[in-house]
Amino acid sequence: MRISDVVRRKGDFVVTIASDATVGELLALLAEHKIGAVVVSDDGESVAGIVSERDIVRHLHSGGTAIIDGPVSAIMTSEVHTCDDQCDLSDLERTMTENRIRHVPVVRDGKLLAIVSIGDIVKNRIDDLQAERDQLRDYIAQ
Numbered sequence: 001m002r003i004s005d006v007v008r009r010k011g012d013f014v015v016t017i018a019s020d021a022t023v024g025e026l027l028a029l030l031a032e033h034k035i036g037a038v039v040v041s042d043d044g045e046s047v048a049g050i051v052s053e054r055d056i057v058r059h060l061h062s063g064g065t066a067i068i069d070g071p072v073s074a075i076m077t078s079e080v081h082t083c084d085d086q087c088d089l090s091d092l093e094r095t096m097t098e099n100r101i102r103h104v105p106v107v108r109d110g111k112l113l114a115i116v117s118i119g120d121i122v123k124n125r126i127d128d129l130q131a132e133r134d135q136l137r138d139y140i141a142q
Helices: 003-010 023-033 053-069 089-099 118-141
Strands: 037-040 049-052 103-108 111-117
Touching: 003 089, 003 111, 003 118, 023 037, 023 053, 037 111, 049 053, 049 103, 089 103, 089 118, 111 118
Parallel strands: none
Antiparallel strands: 037 049, 103 111
């Protein structure tokens, strides 16, 4: 299975934020959309970084509340693991697990297409297992 299948099921809506936006604006965006991470992009197409709730917590601990008025670029992760939409799902599962990351932007030719979370991957896996179970049950019942 490919990442494009997961994106097709979940949708391709991606929340982005500019690198010069404040962490306070980031907090509002996370709360508004009820999400855990945002792609940092100054043009809405390229991936400059990613910033998650964990990044905020780590920097609050080390820098205090002063970070809230600072730019997102000061706390974002700039070395972002990305994948293309033809990436094999099991390869991405392995990458996410080994690197302990929960969100991966999906790109094609350097342009942002979607974002997948570990929750999306788990949901996809559960849906596949349930479909397989249902097929086996129908087969046995015949």
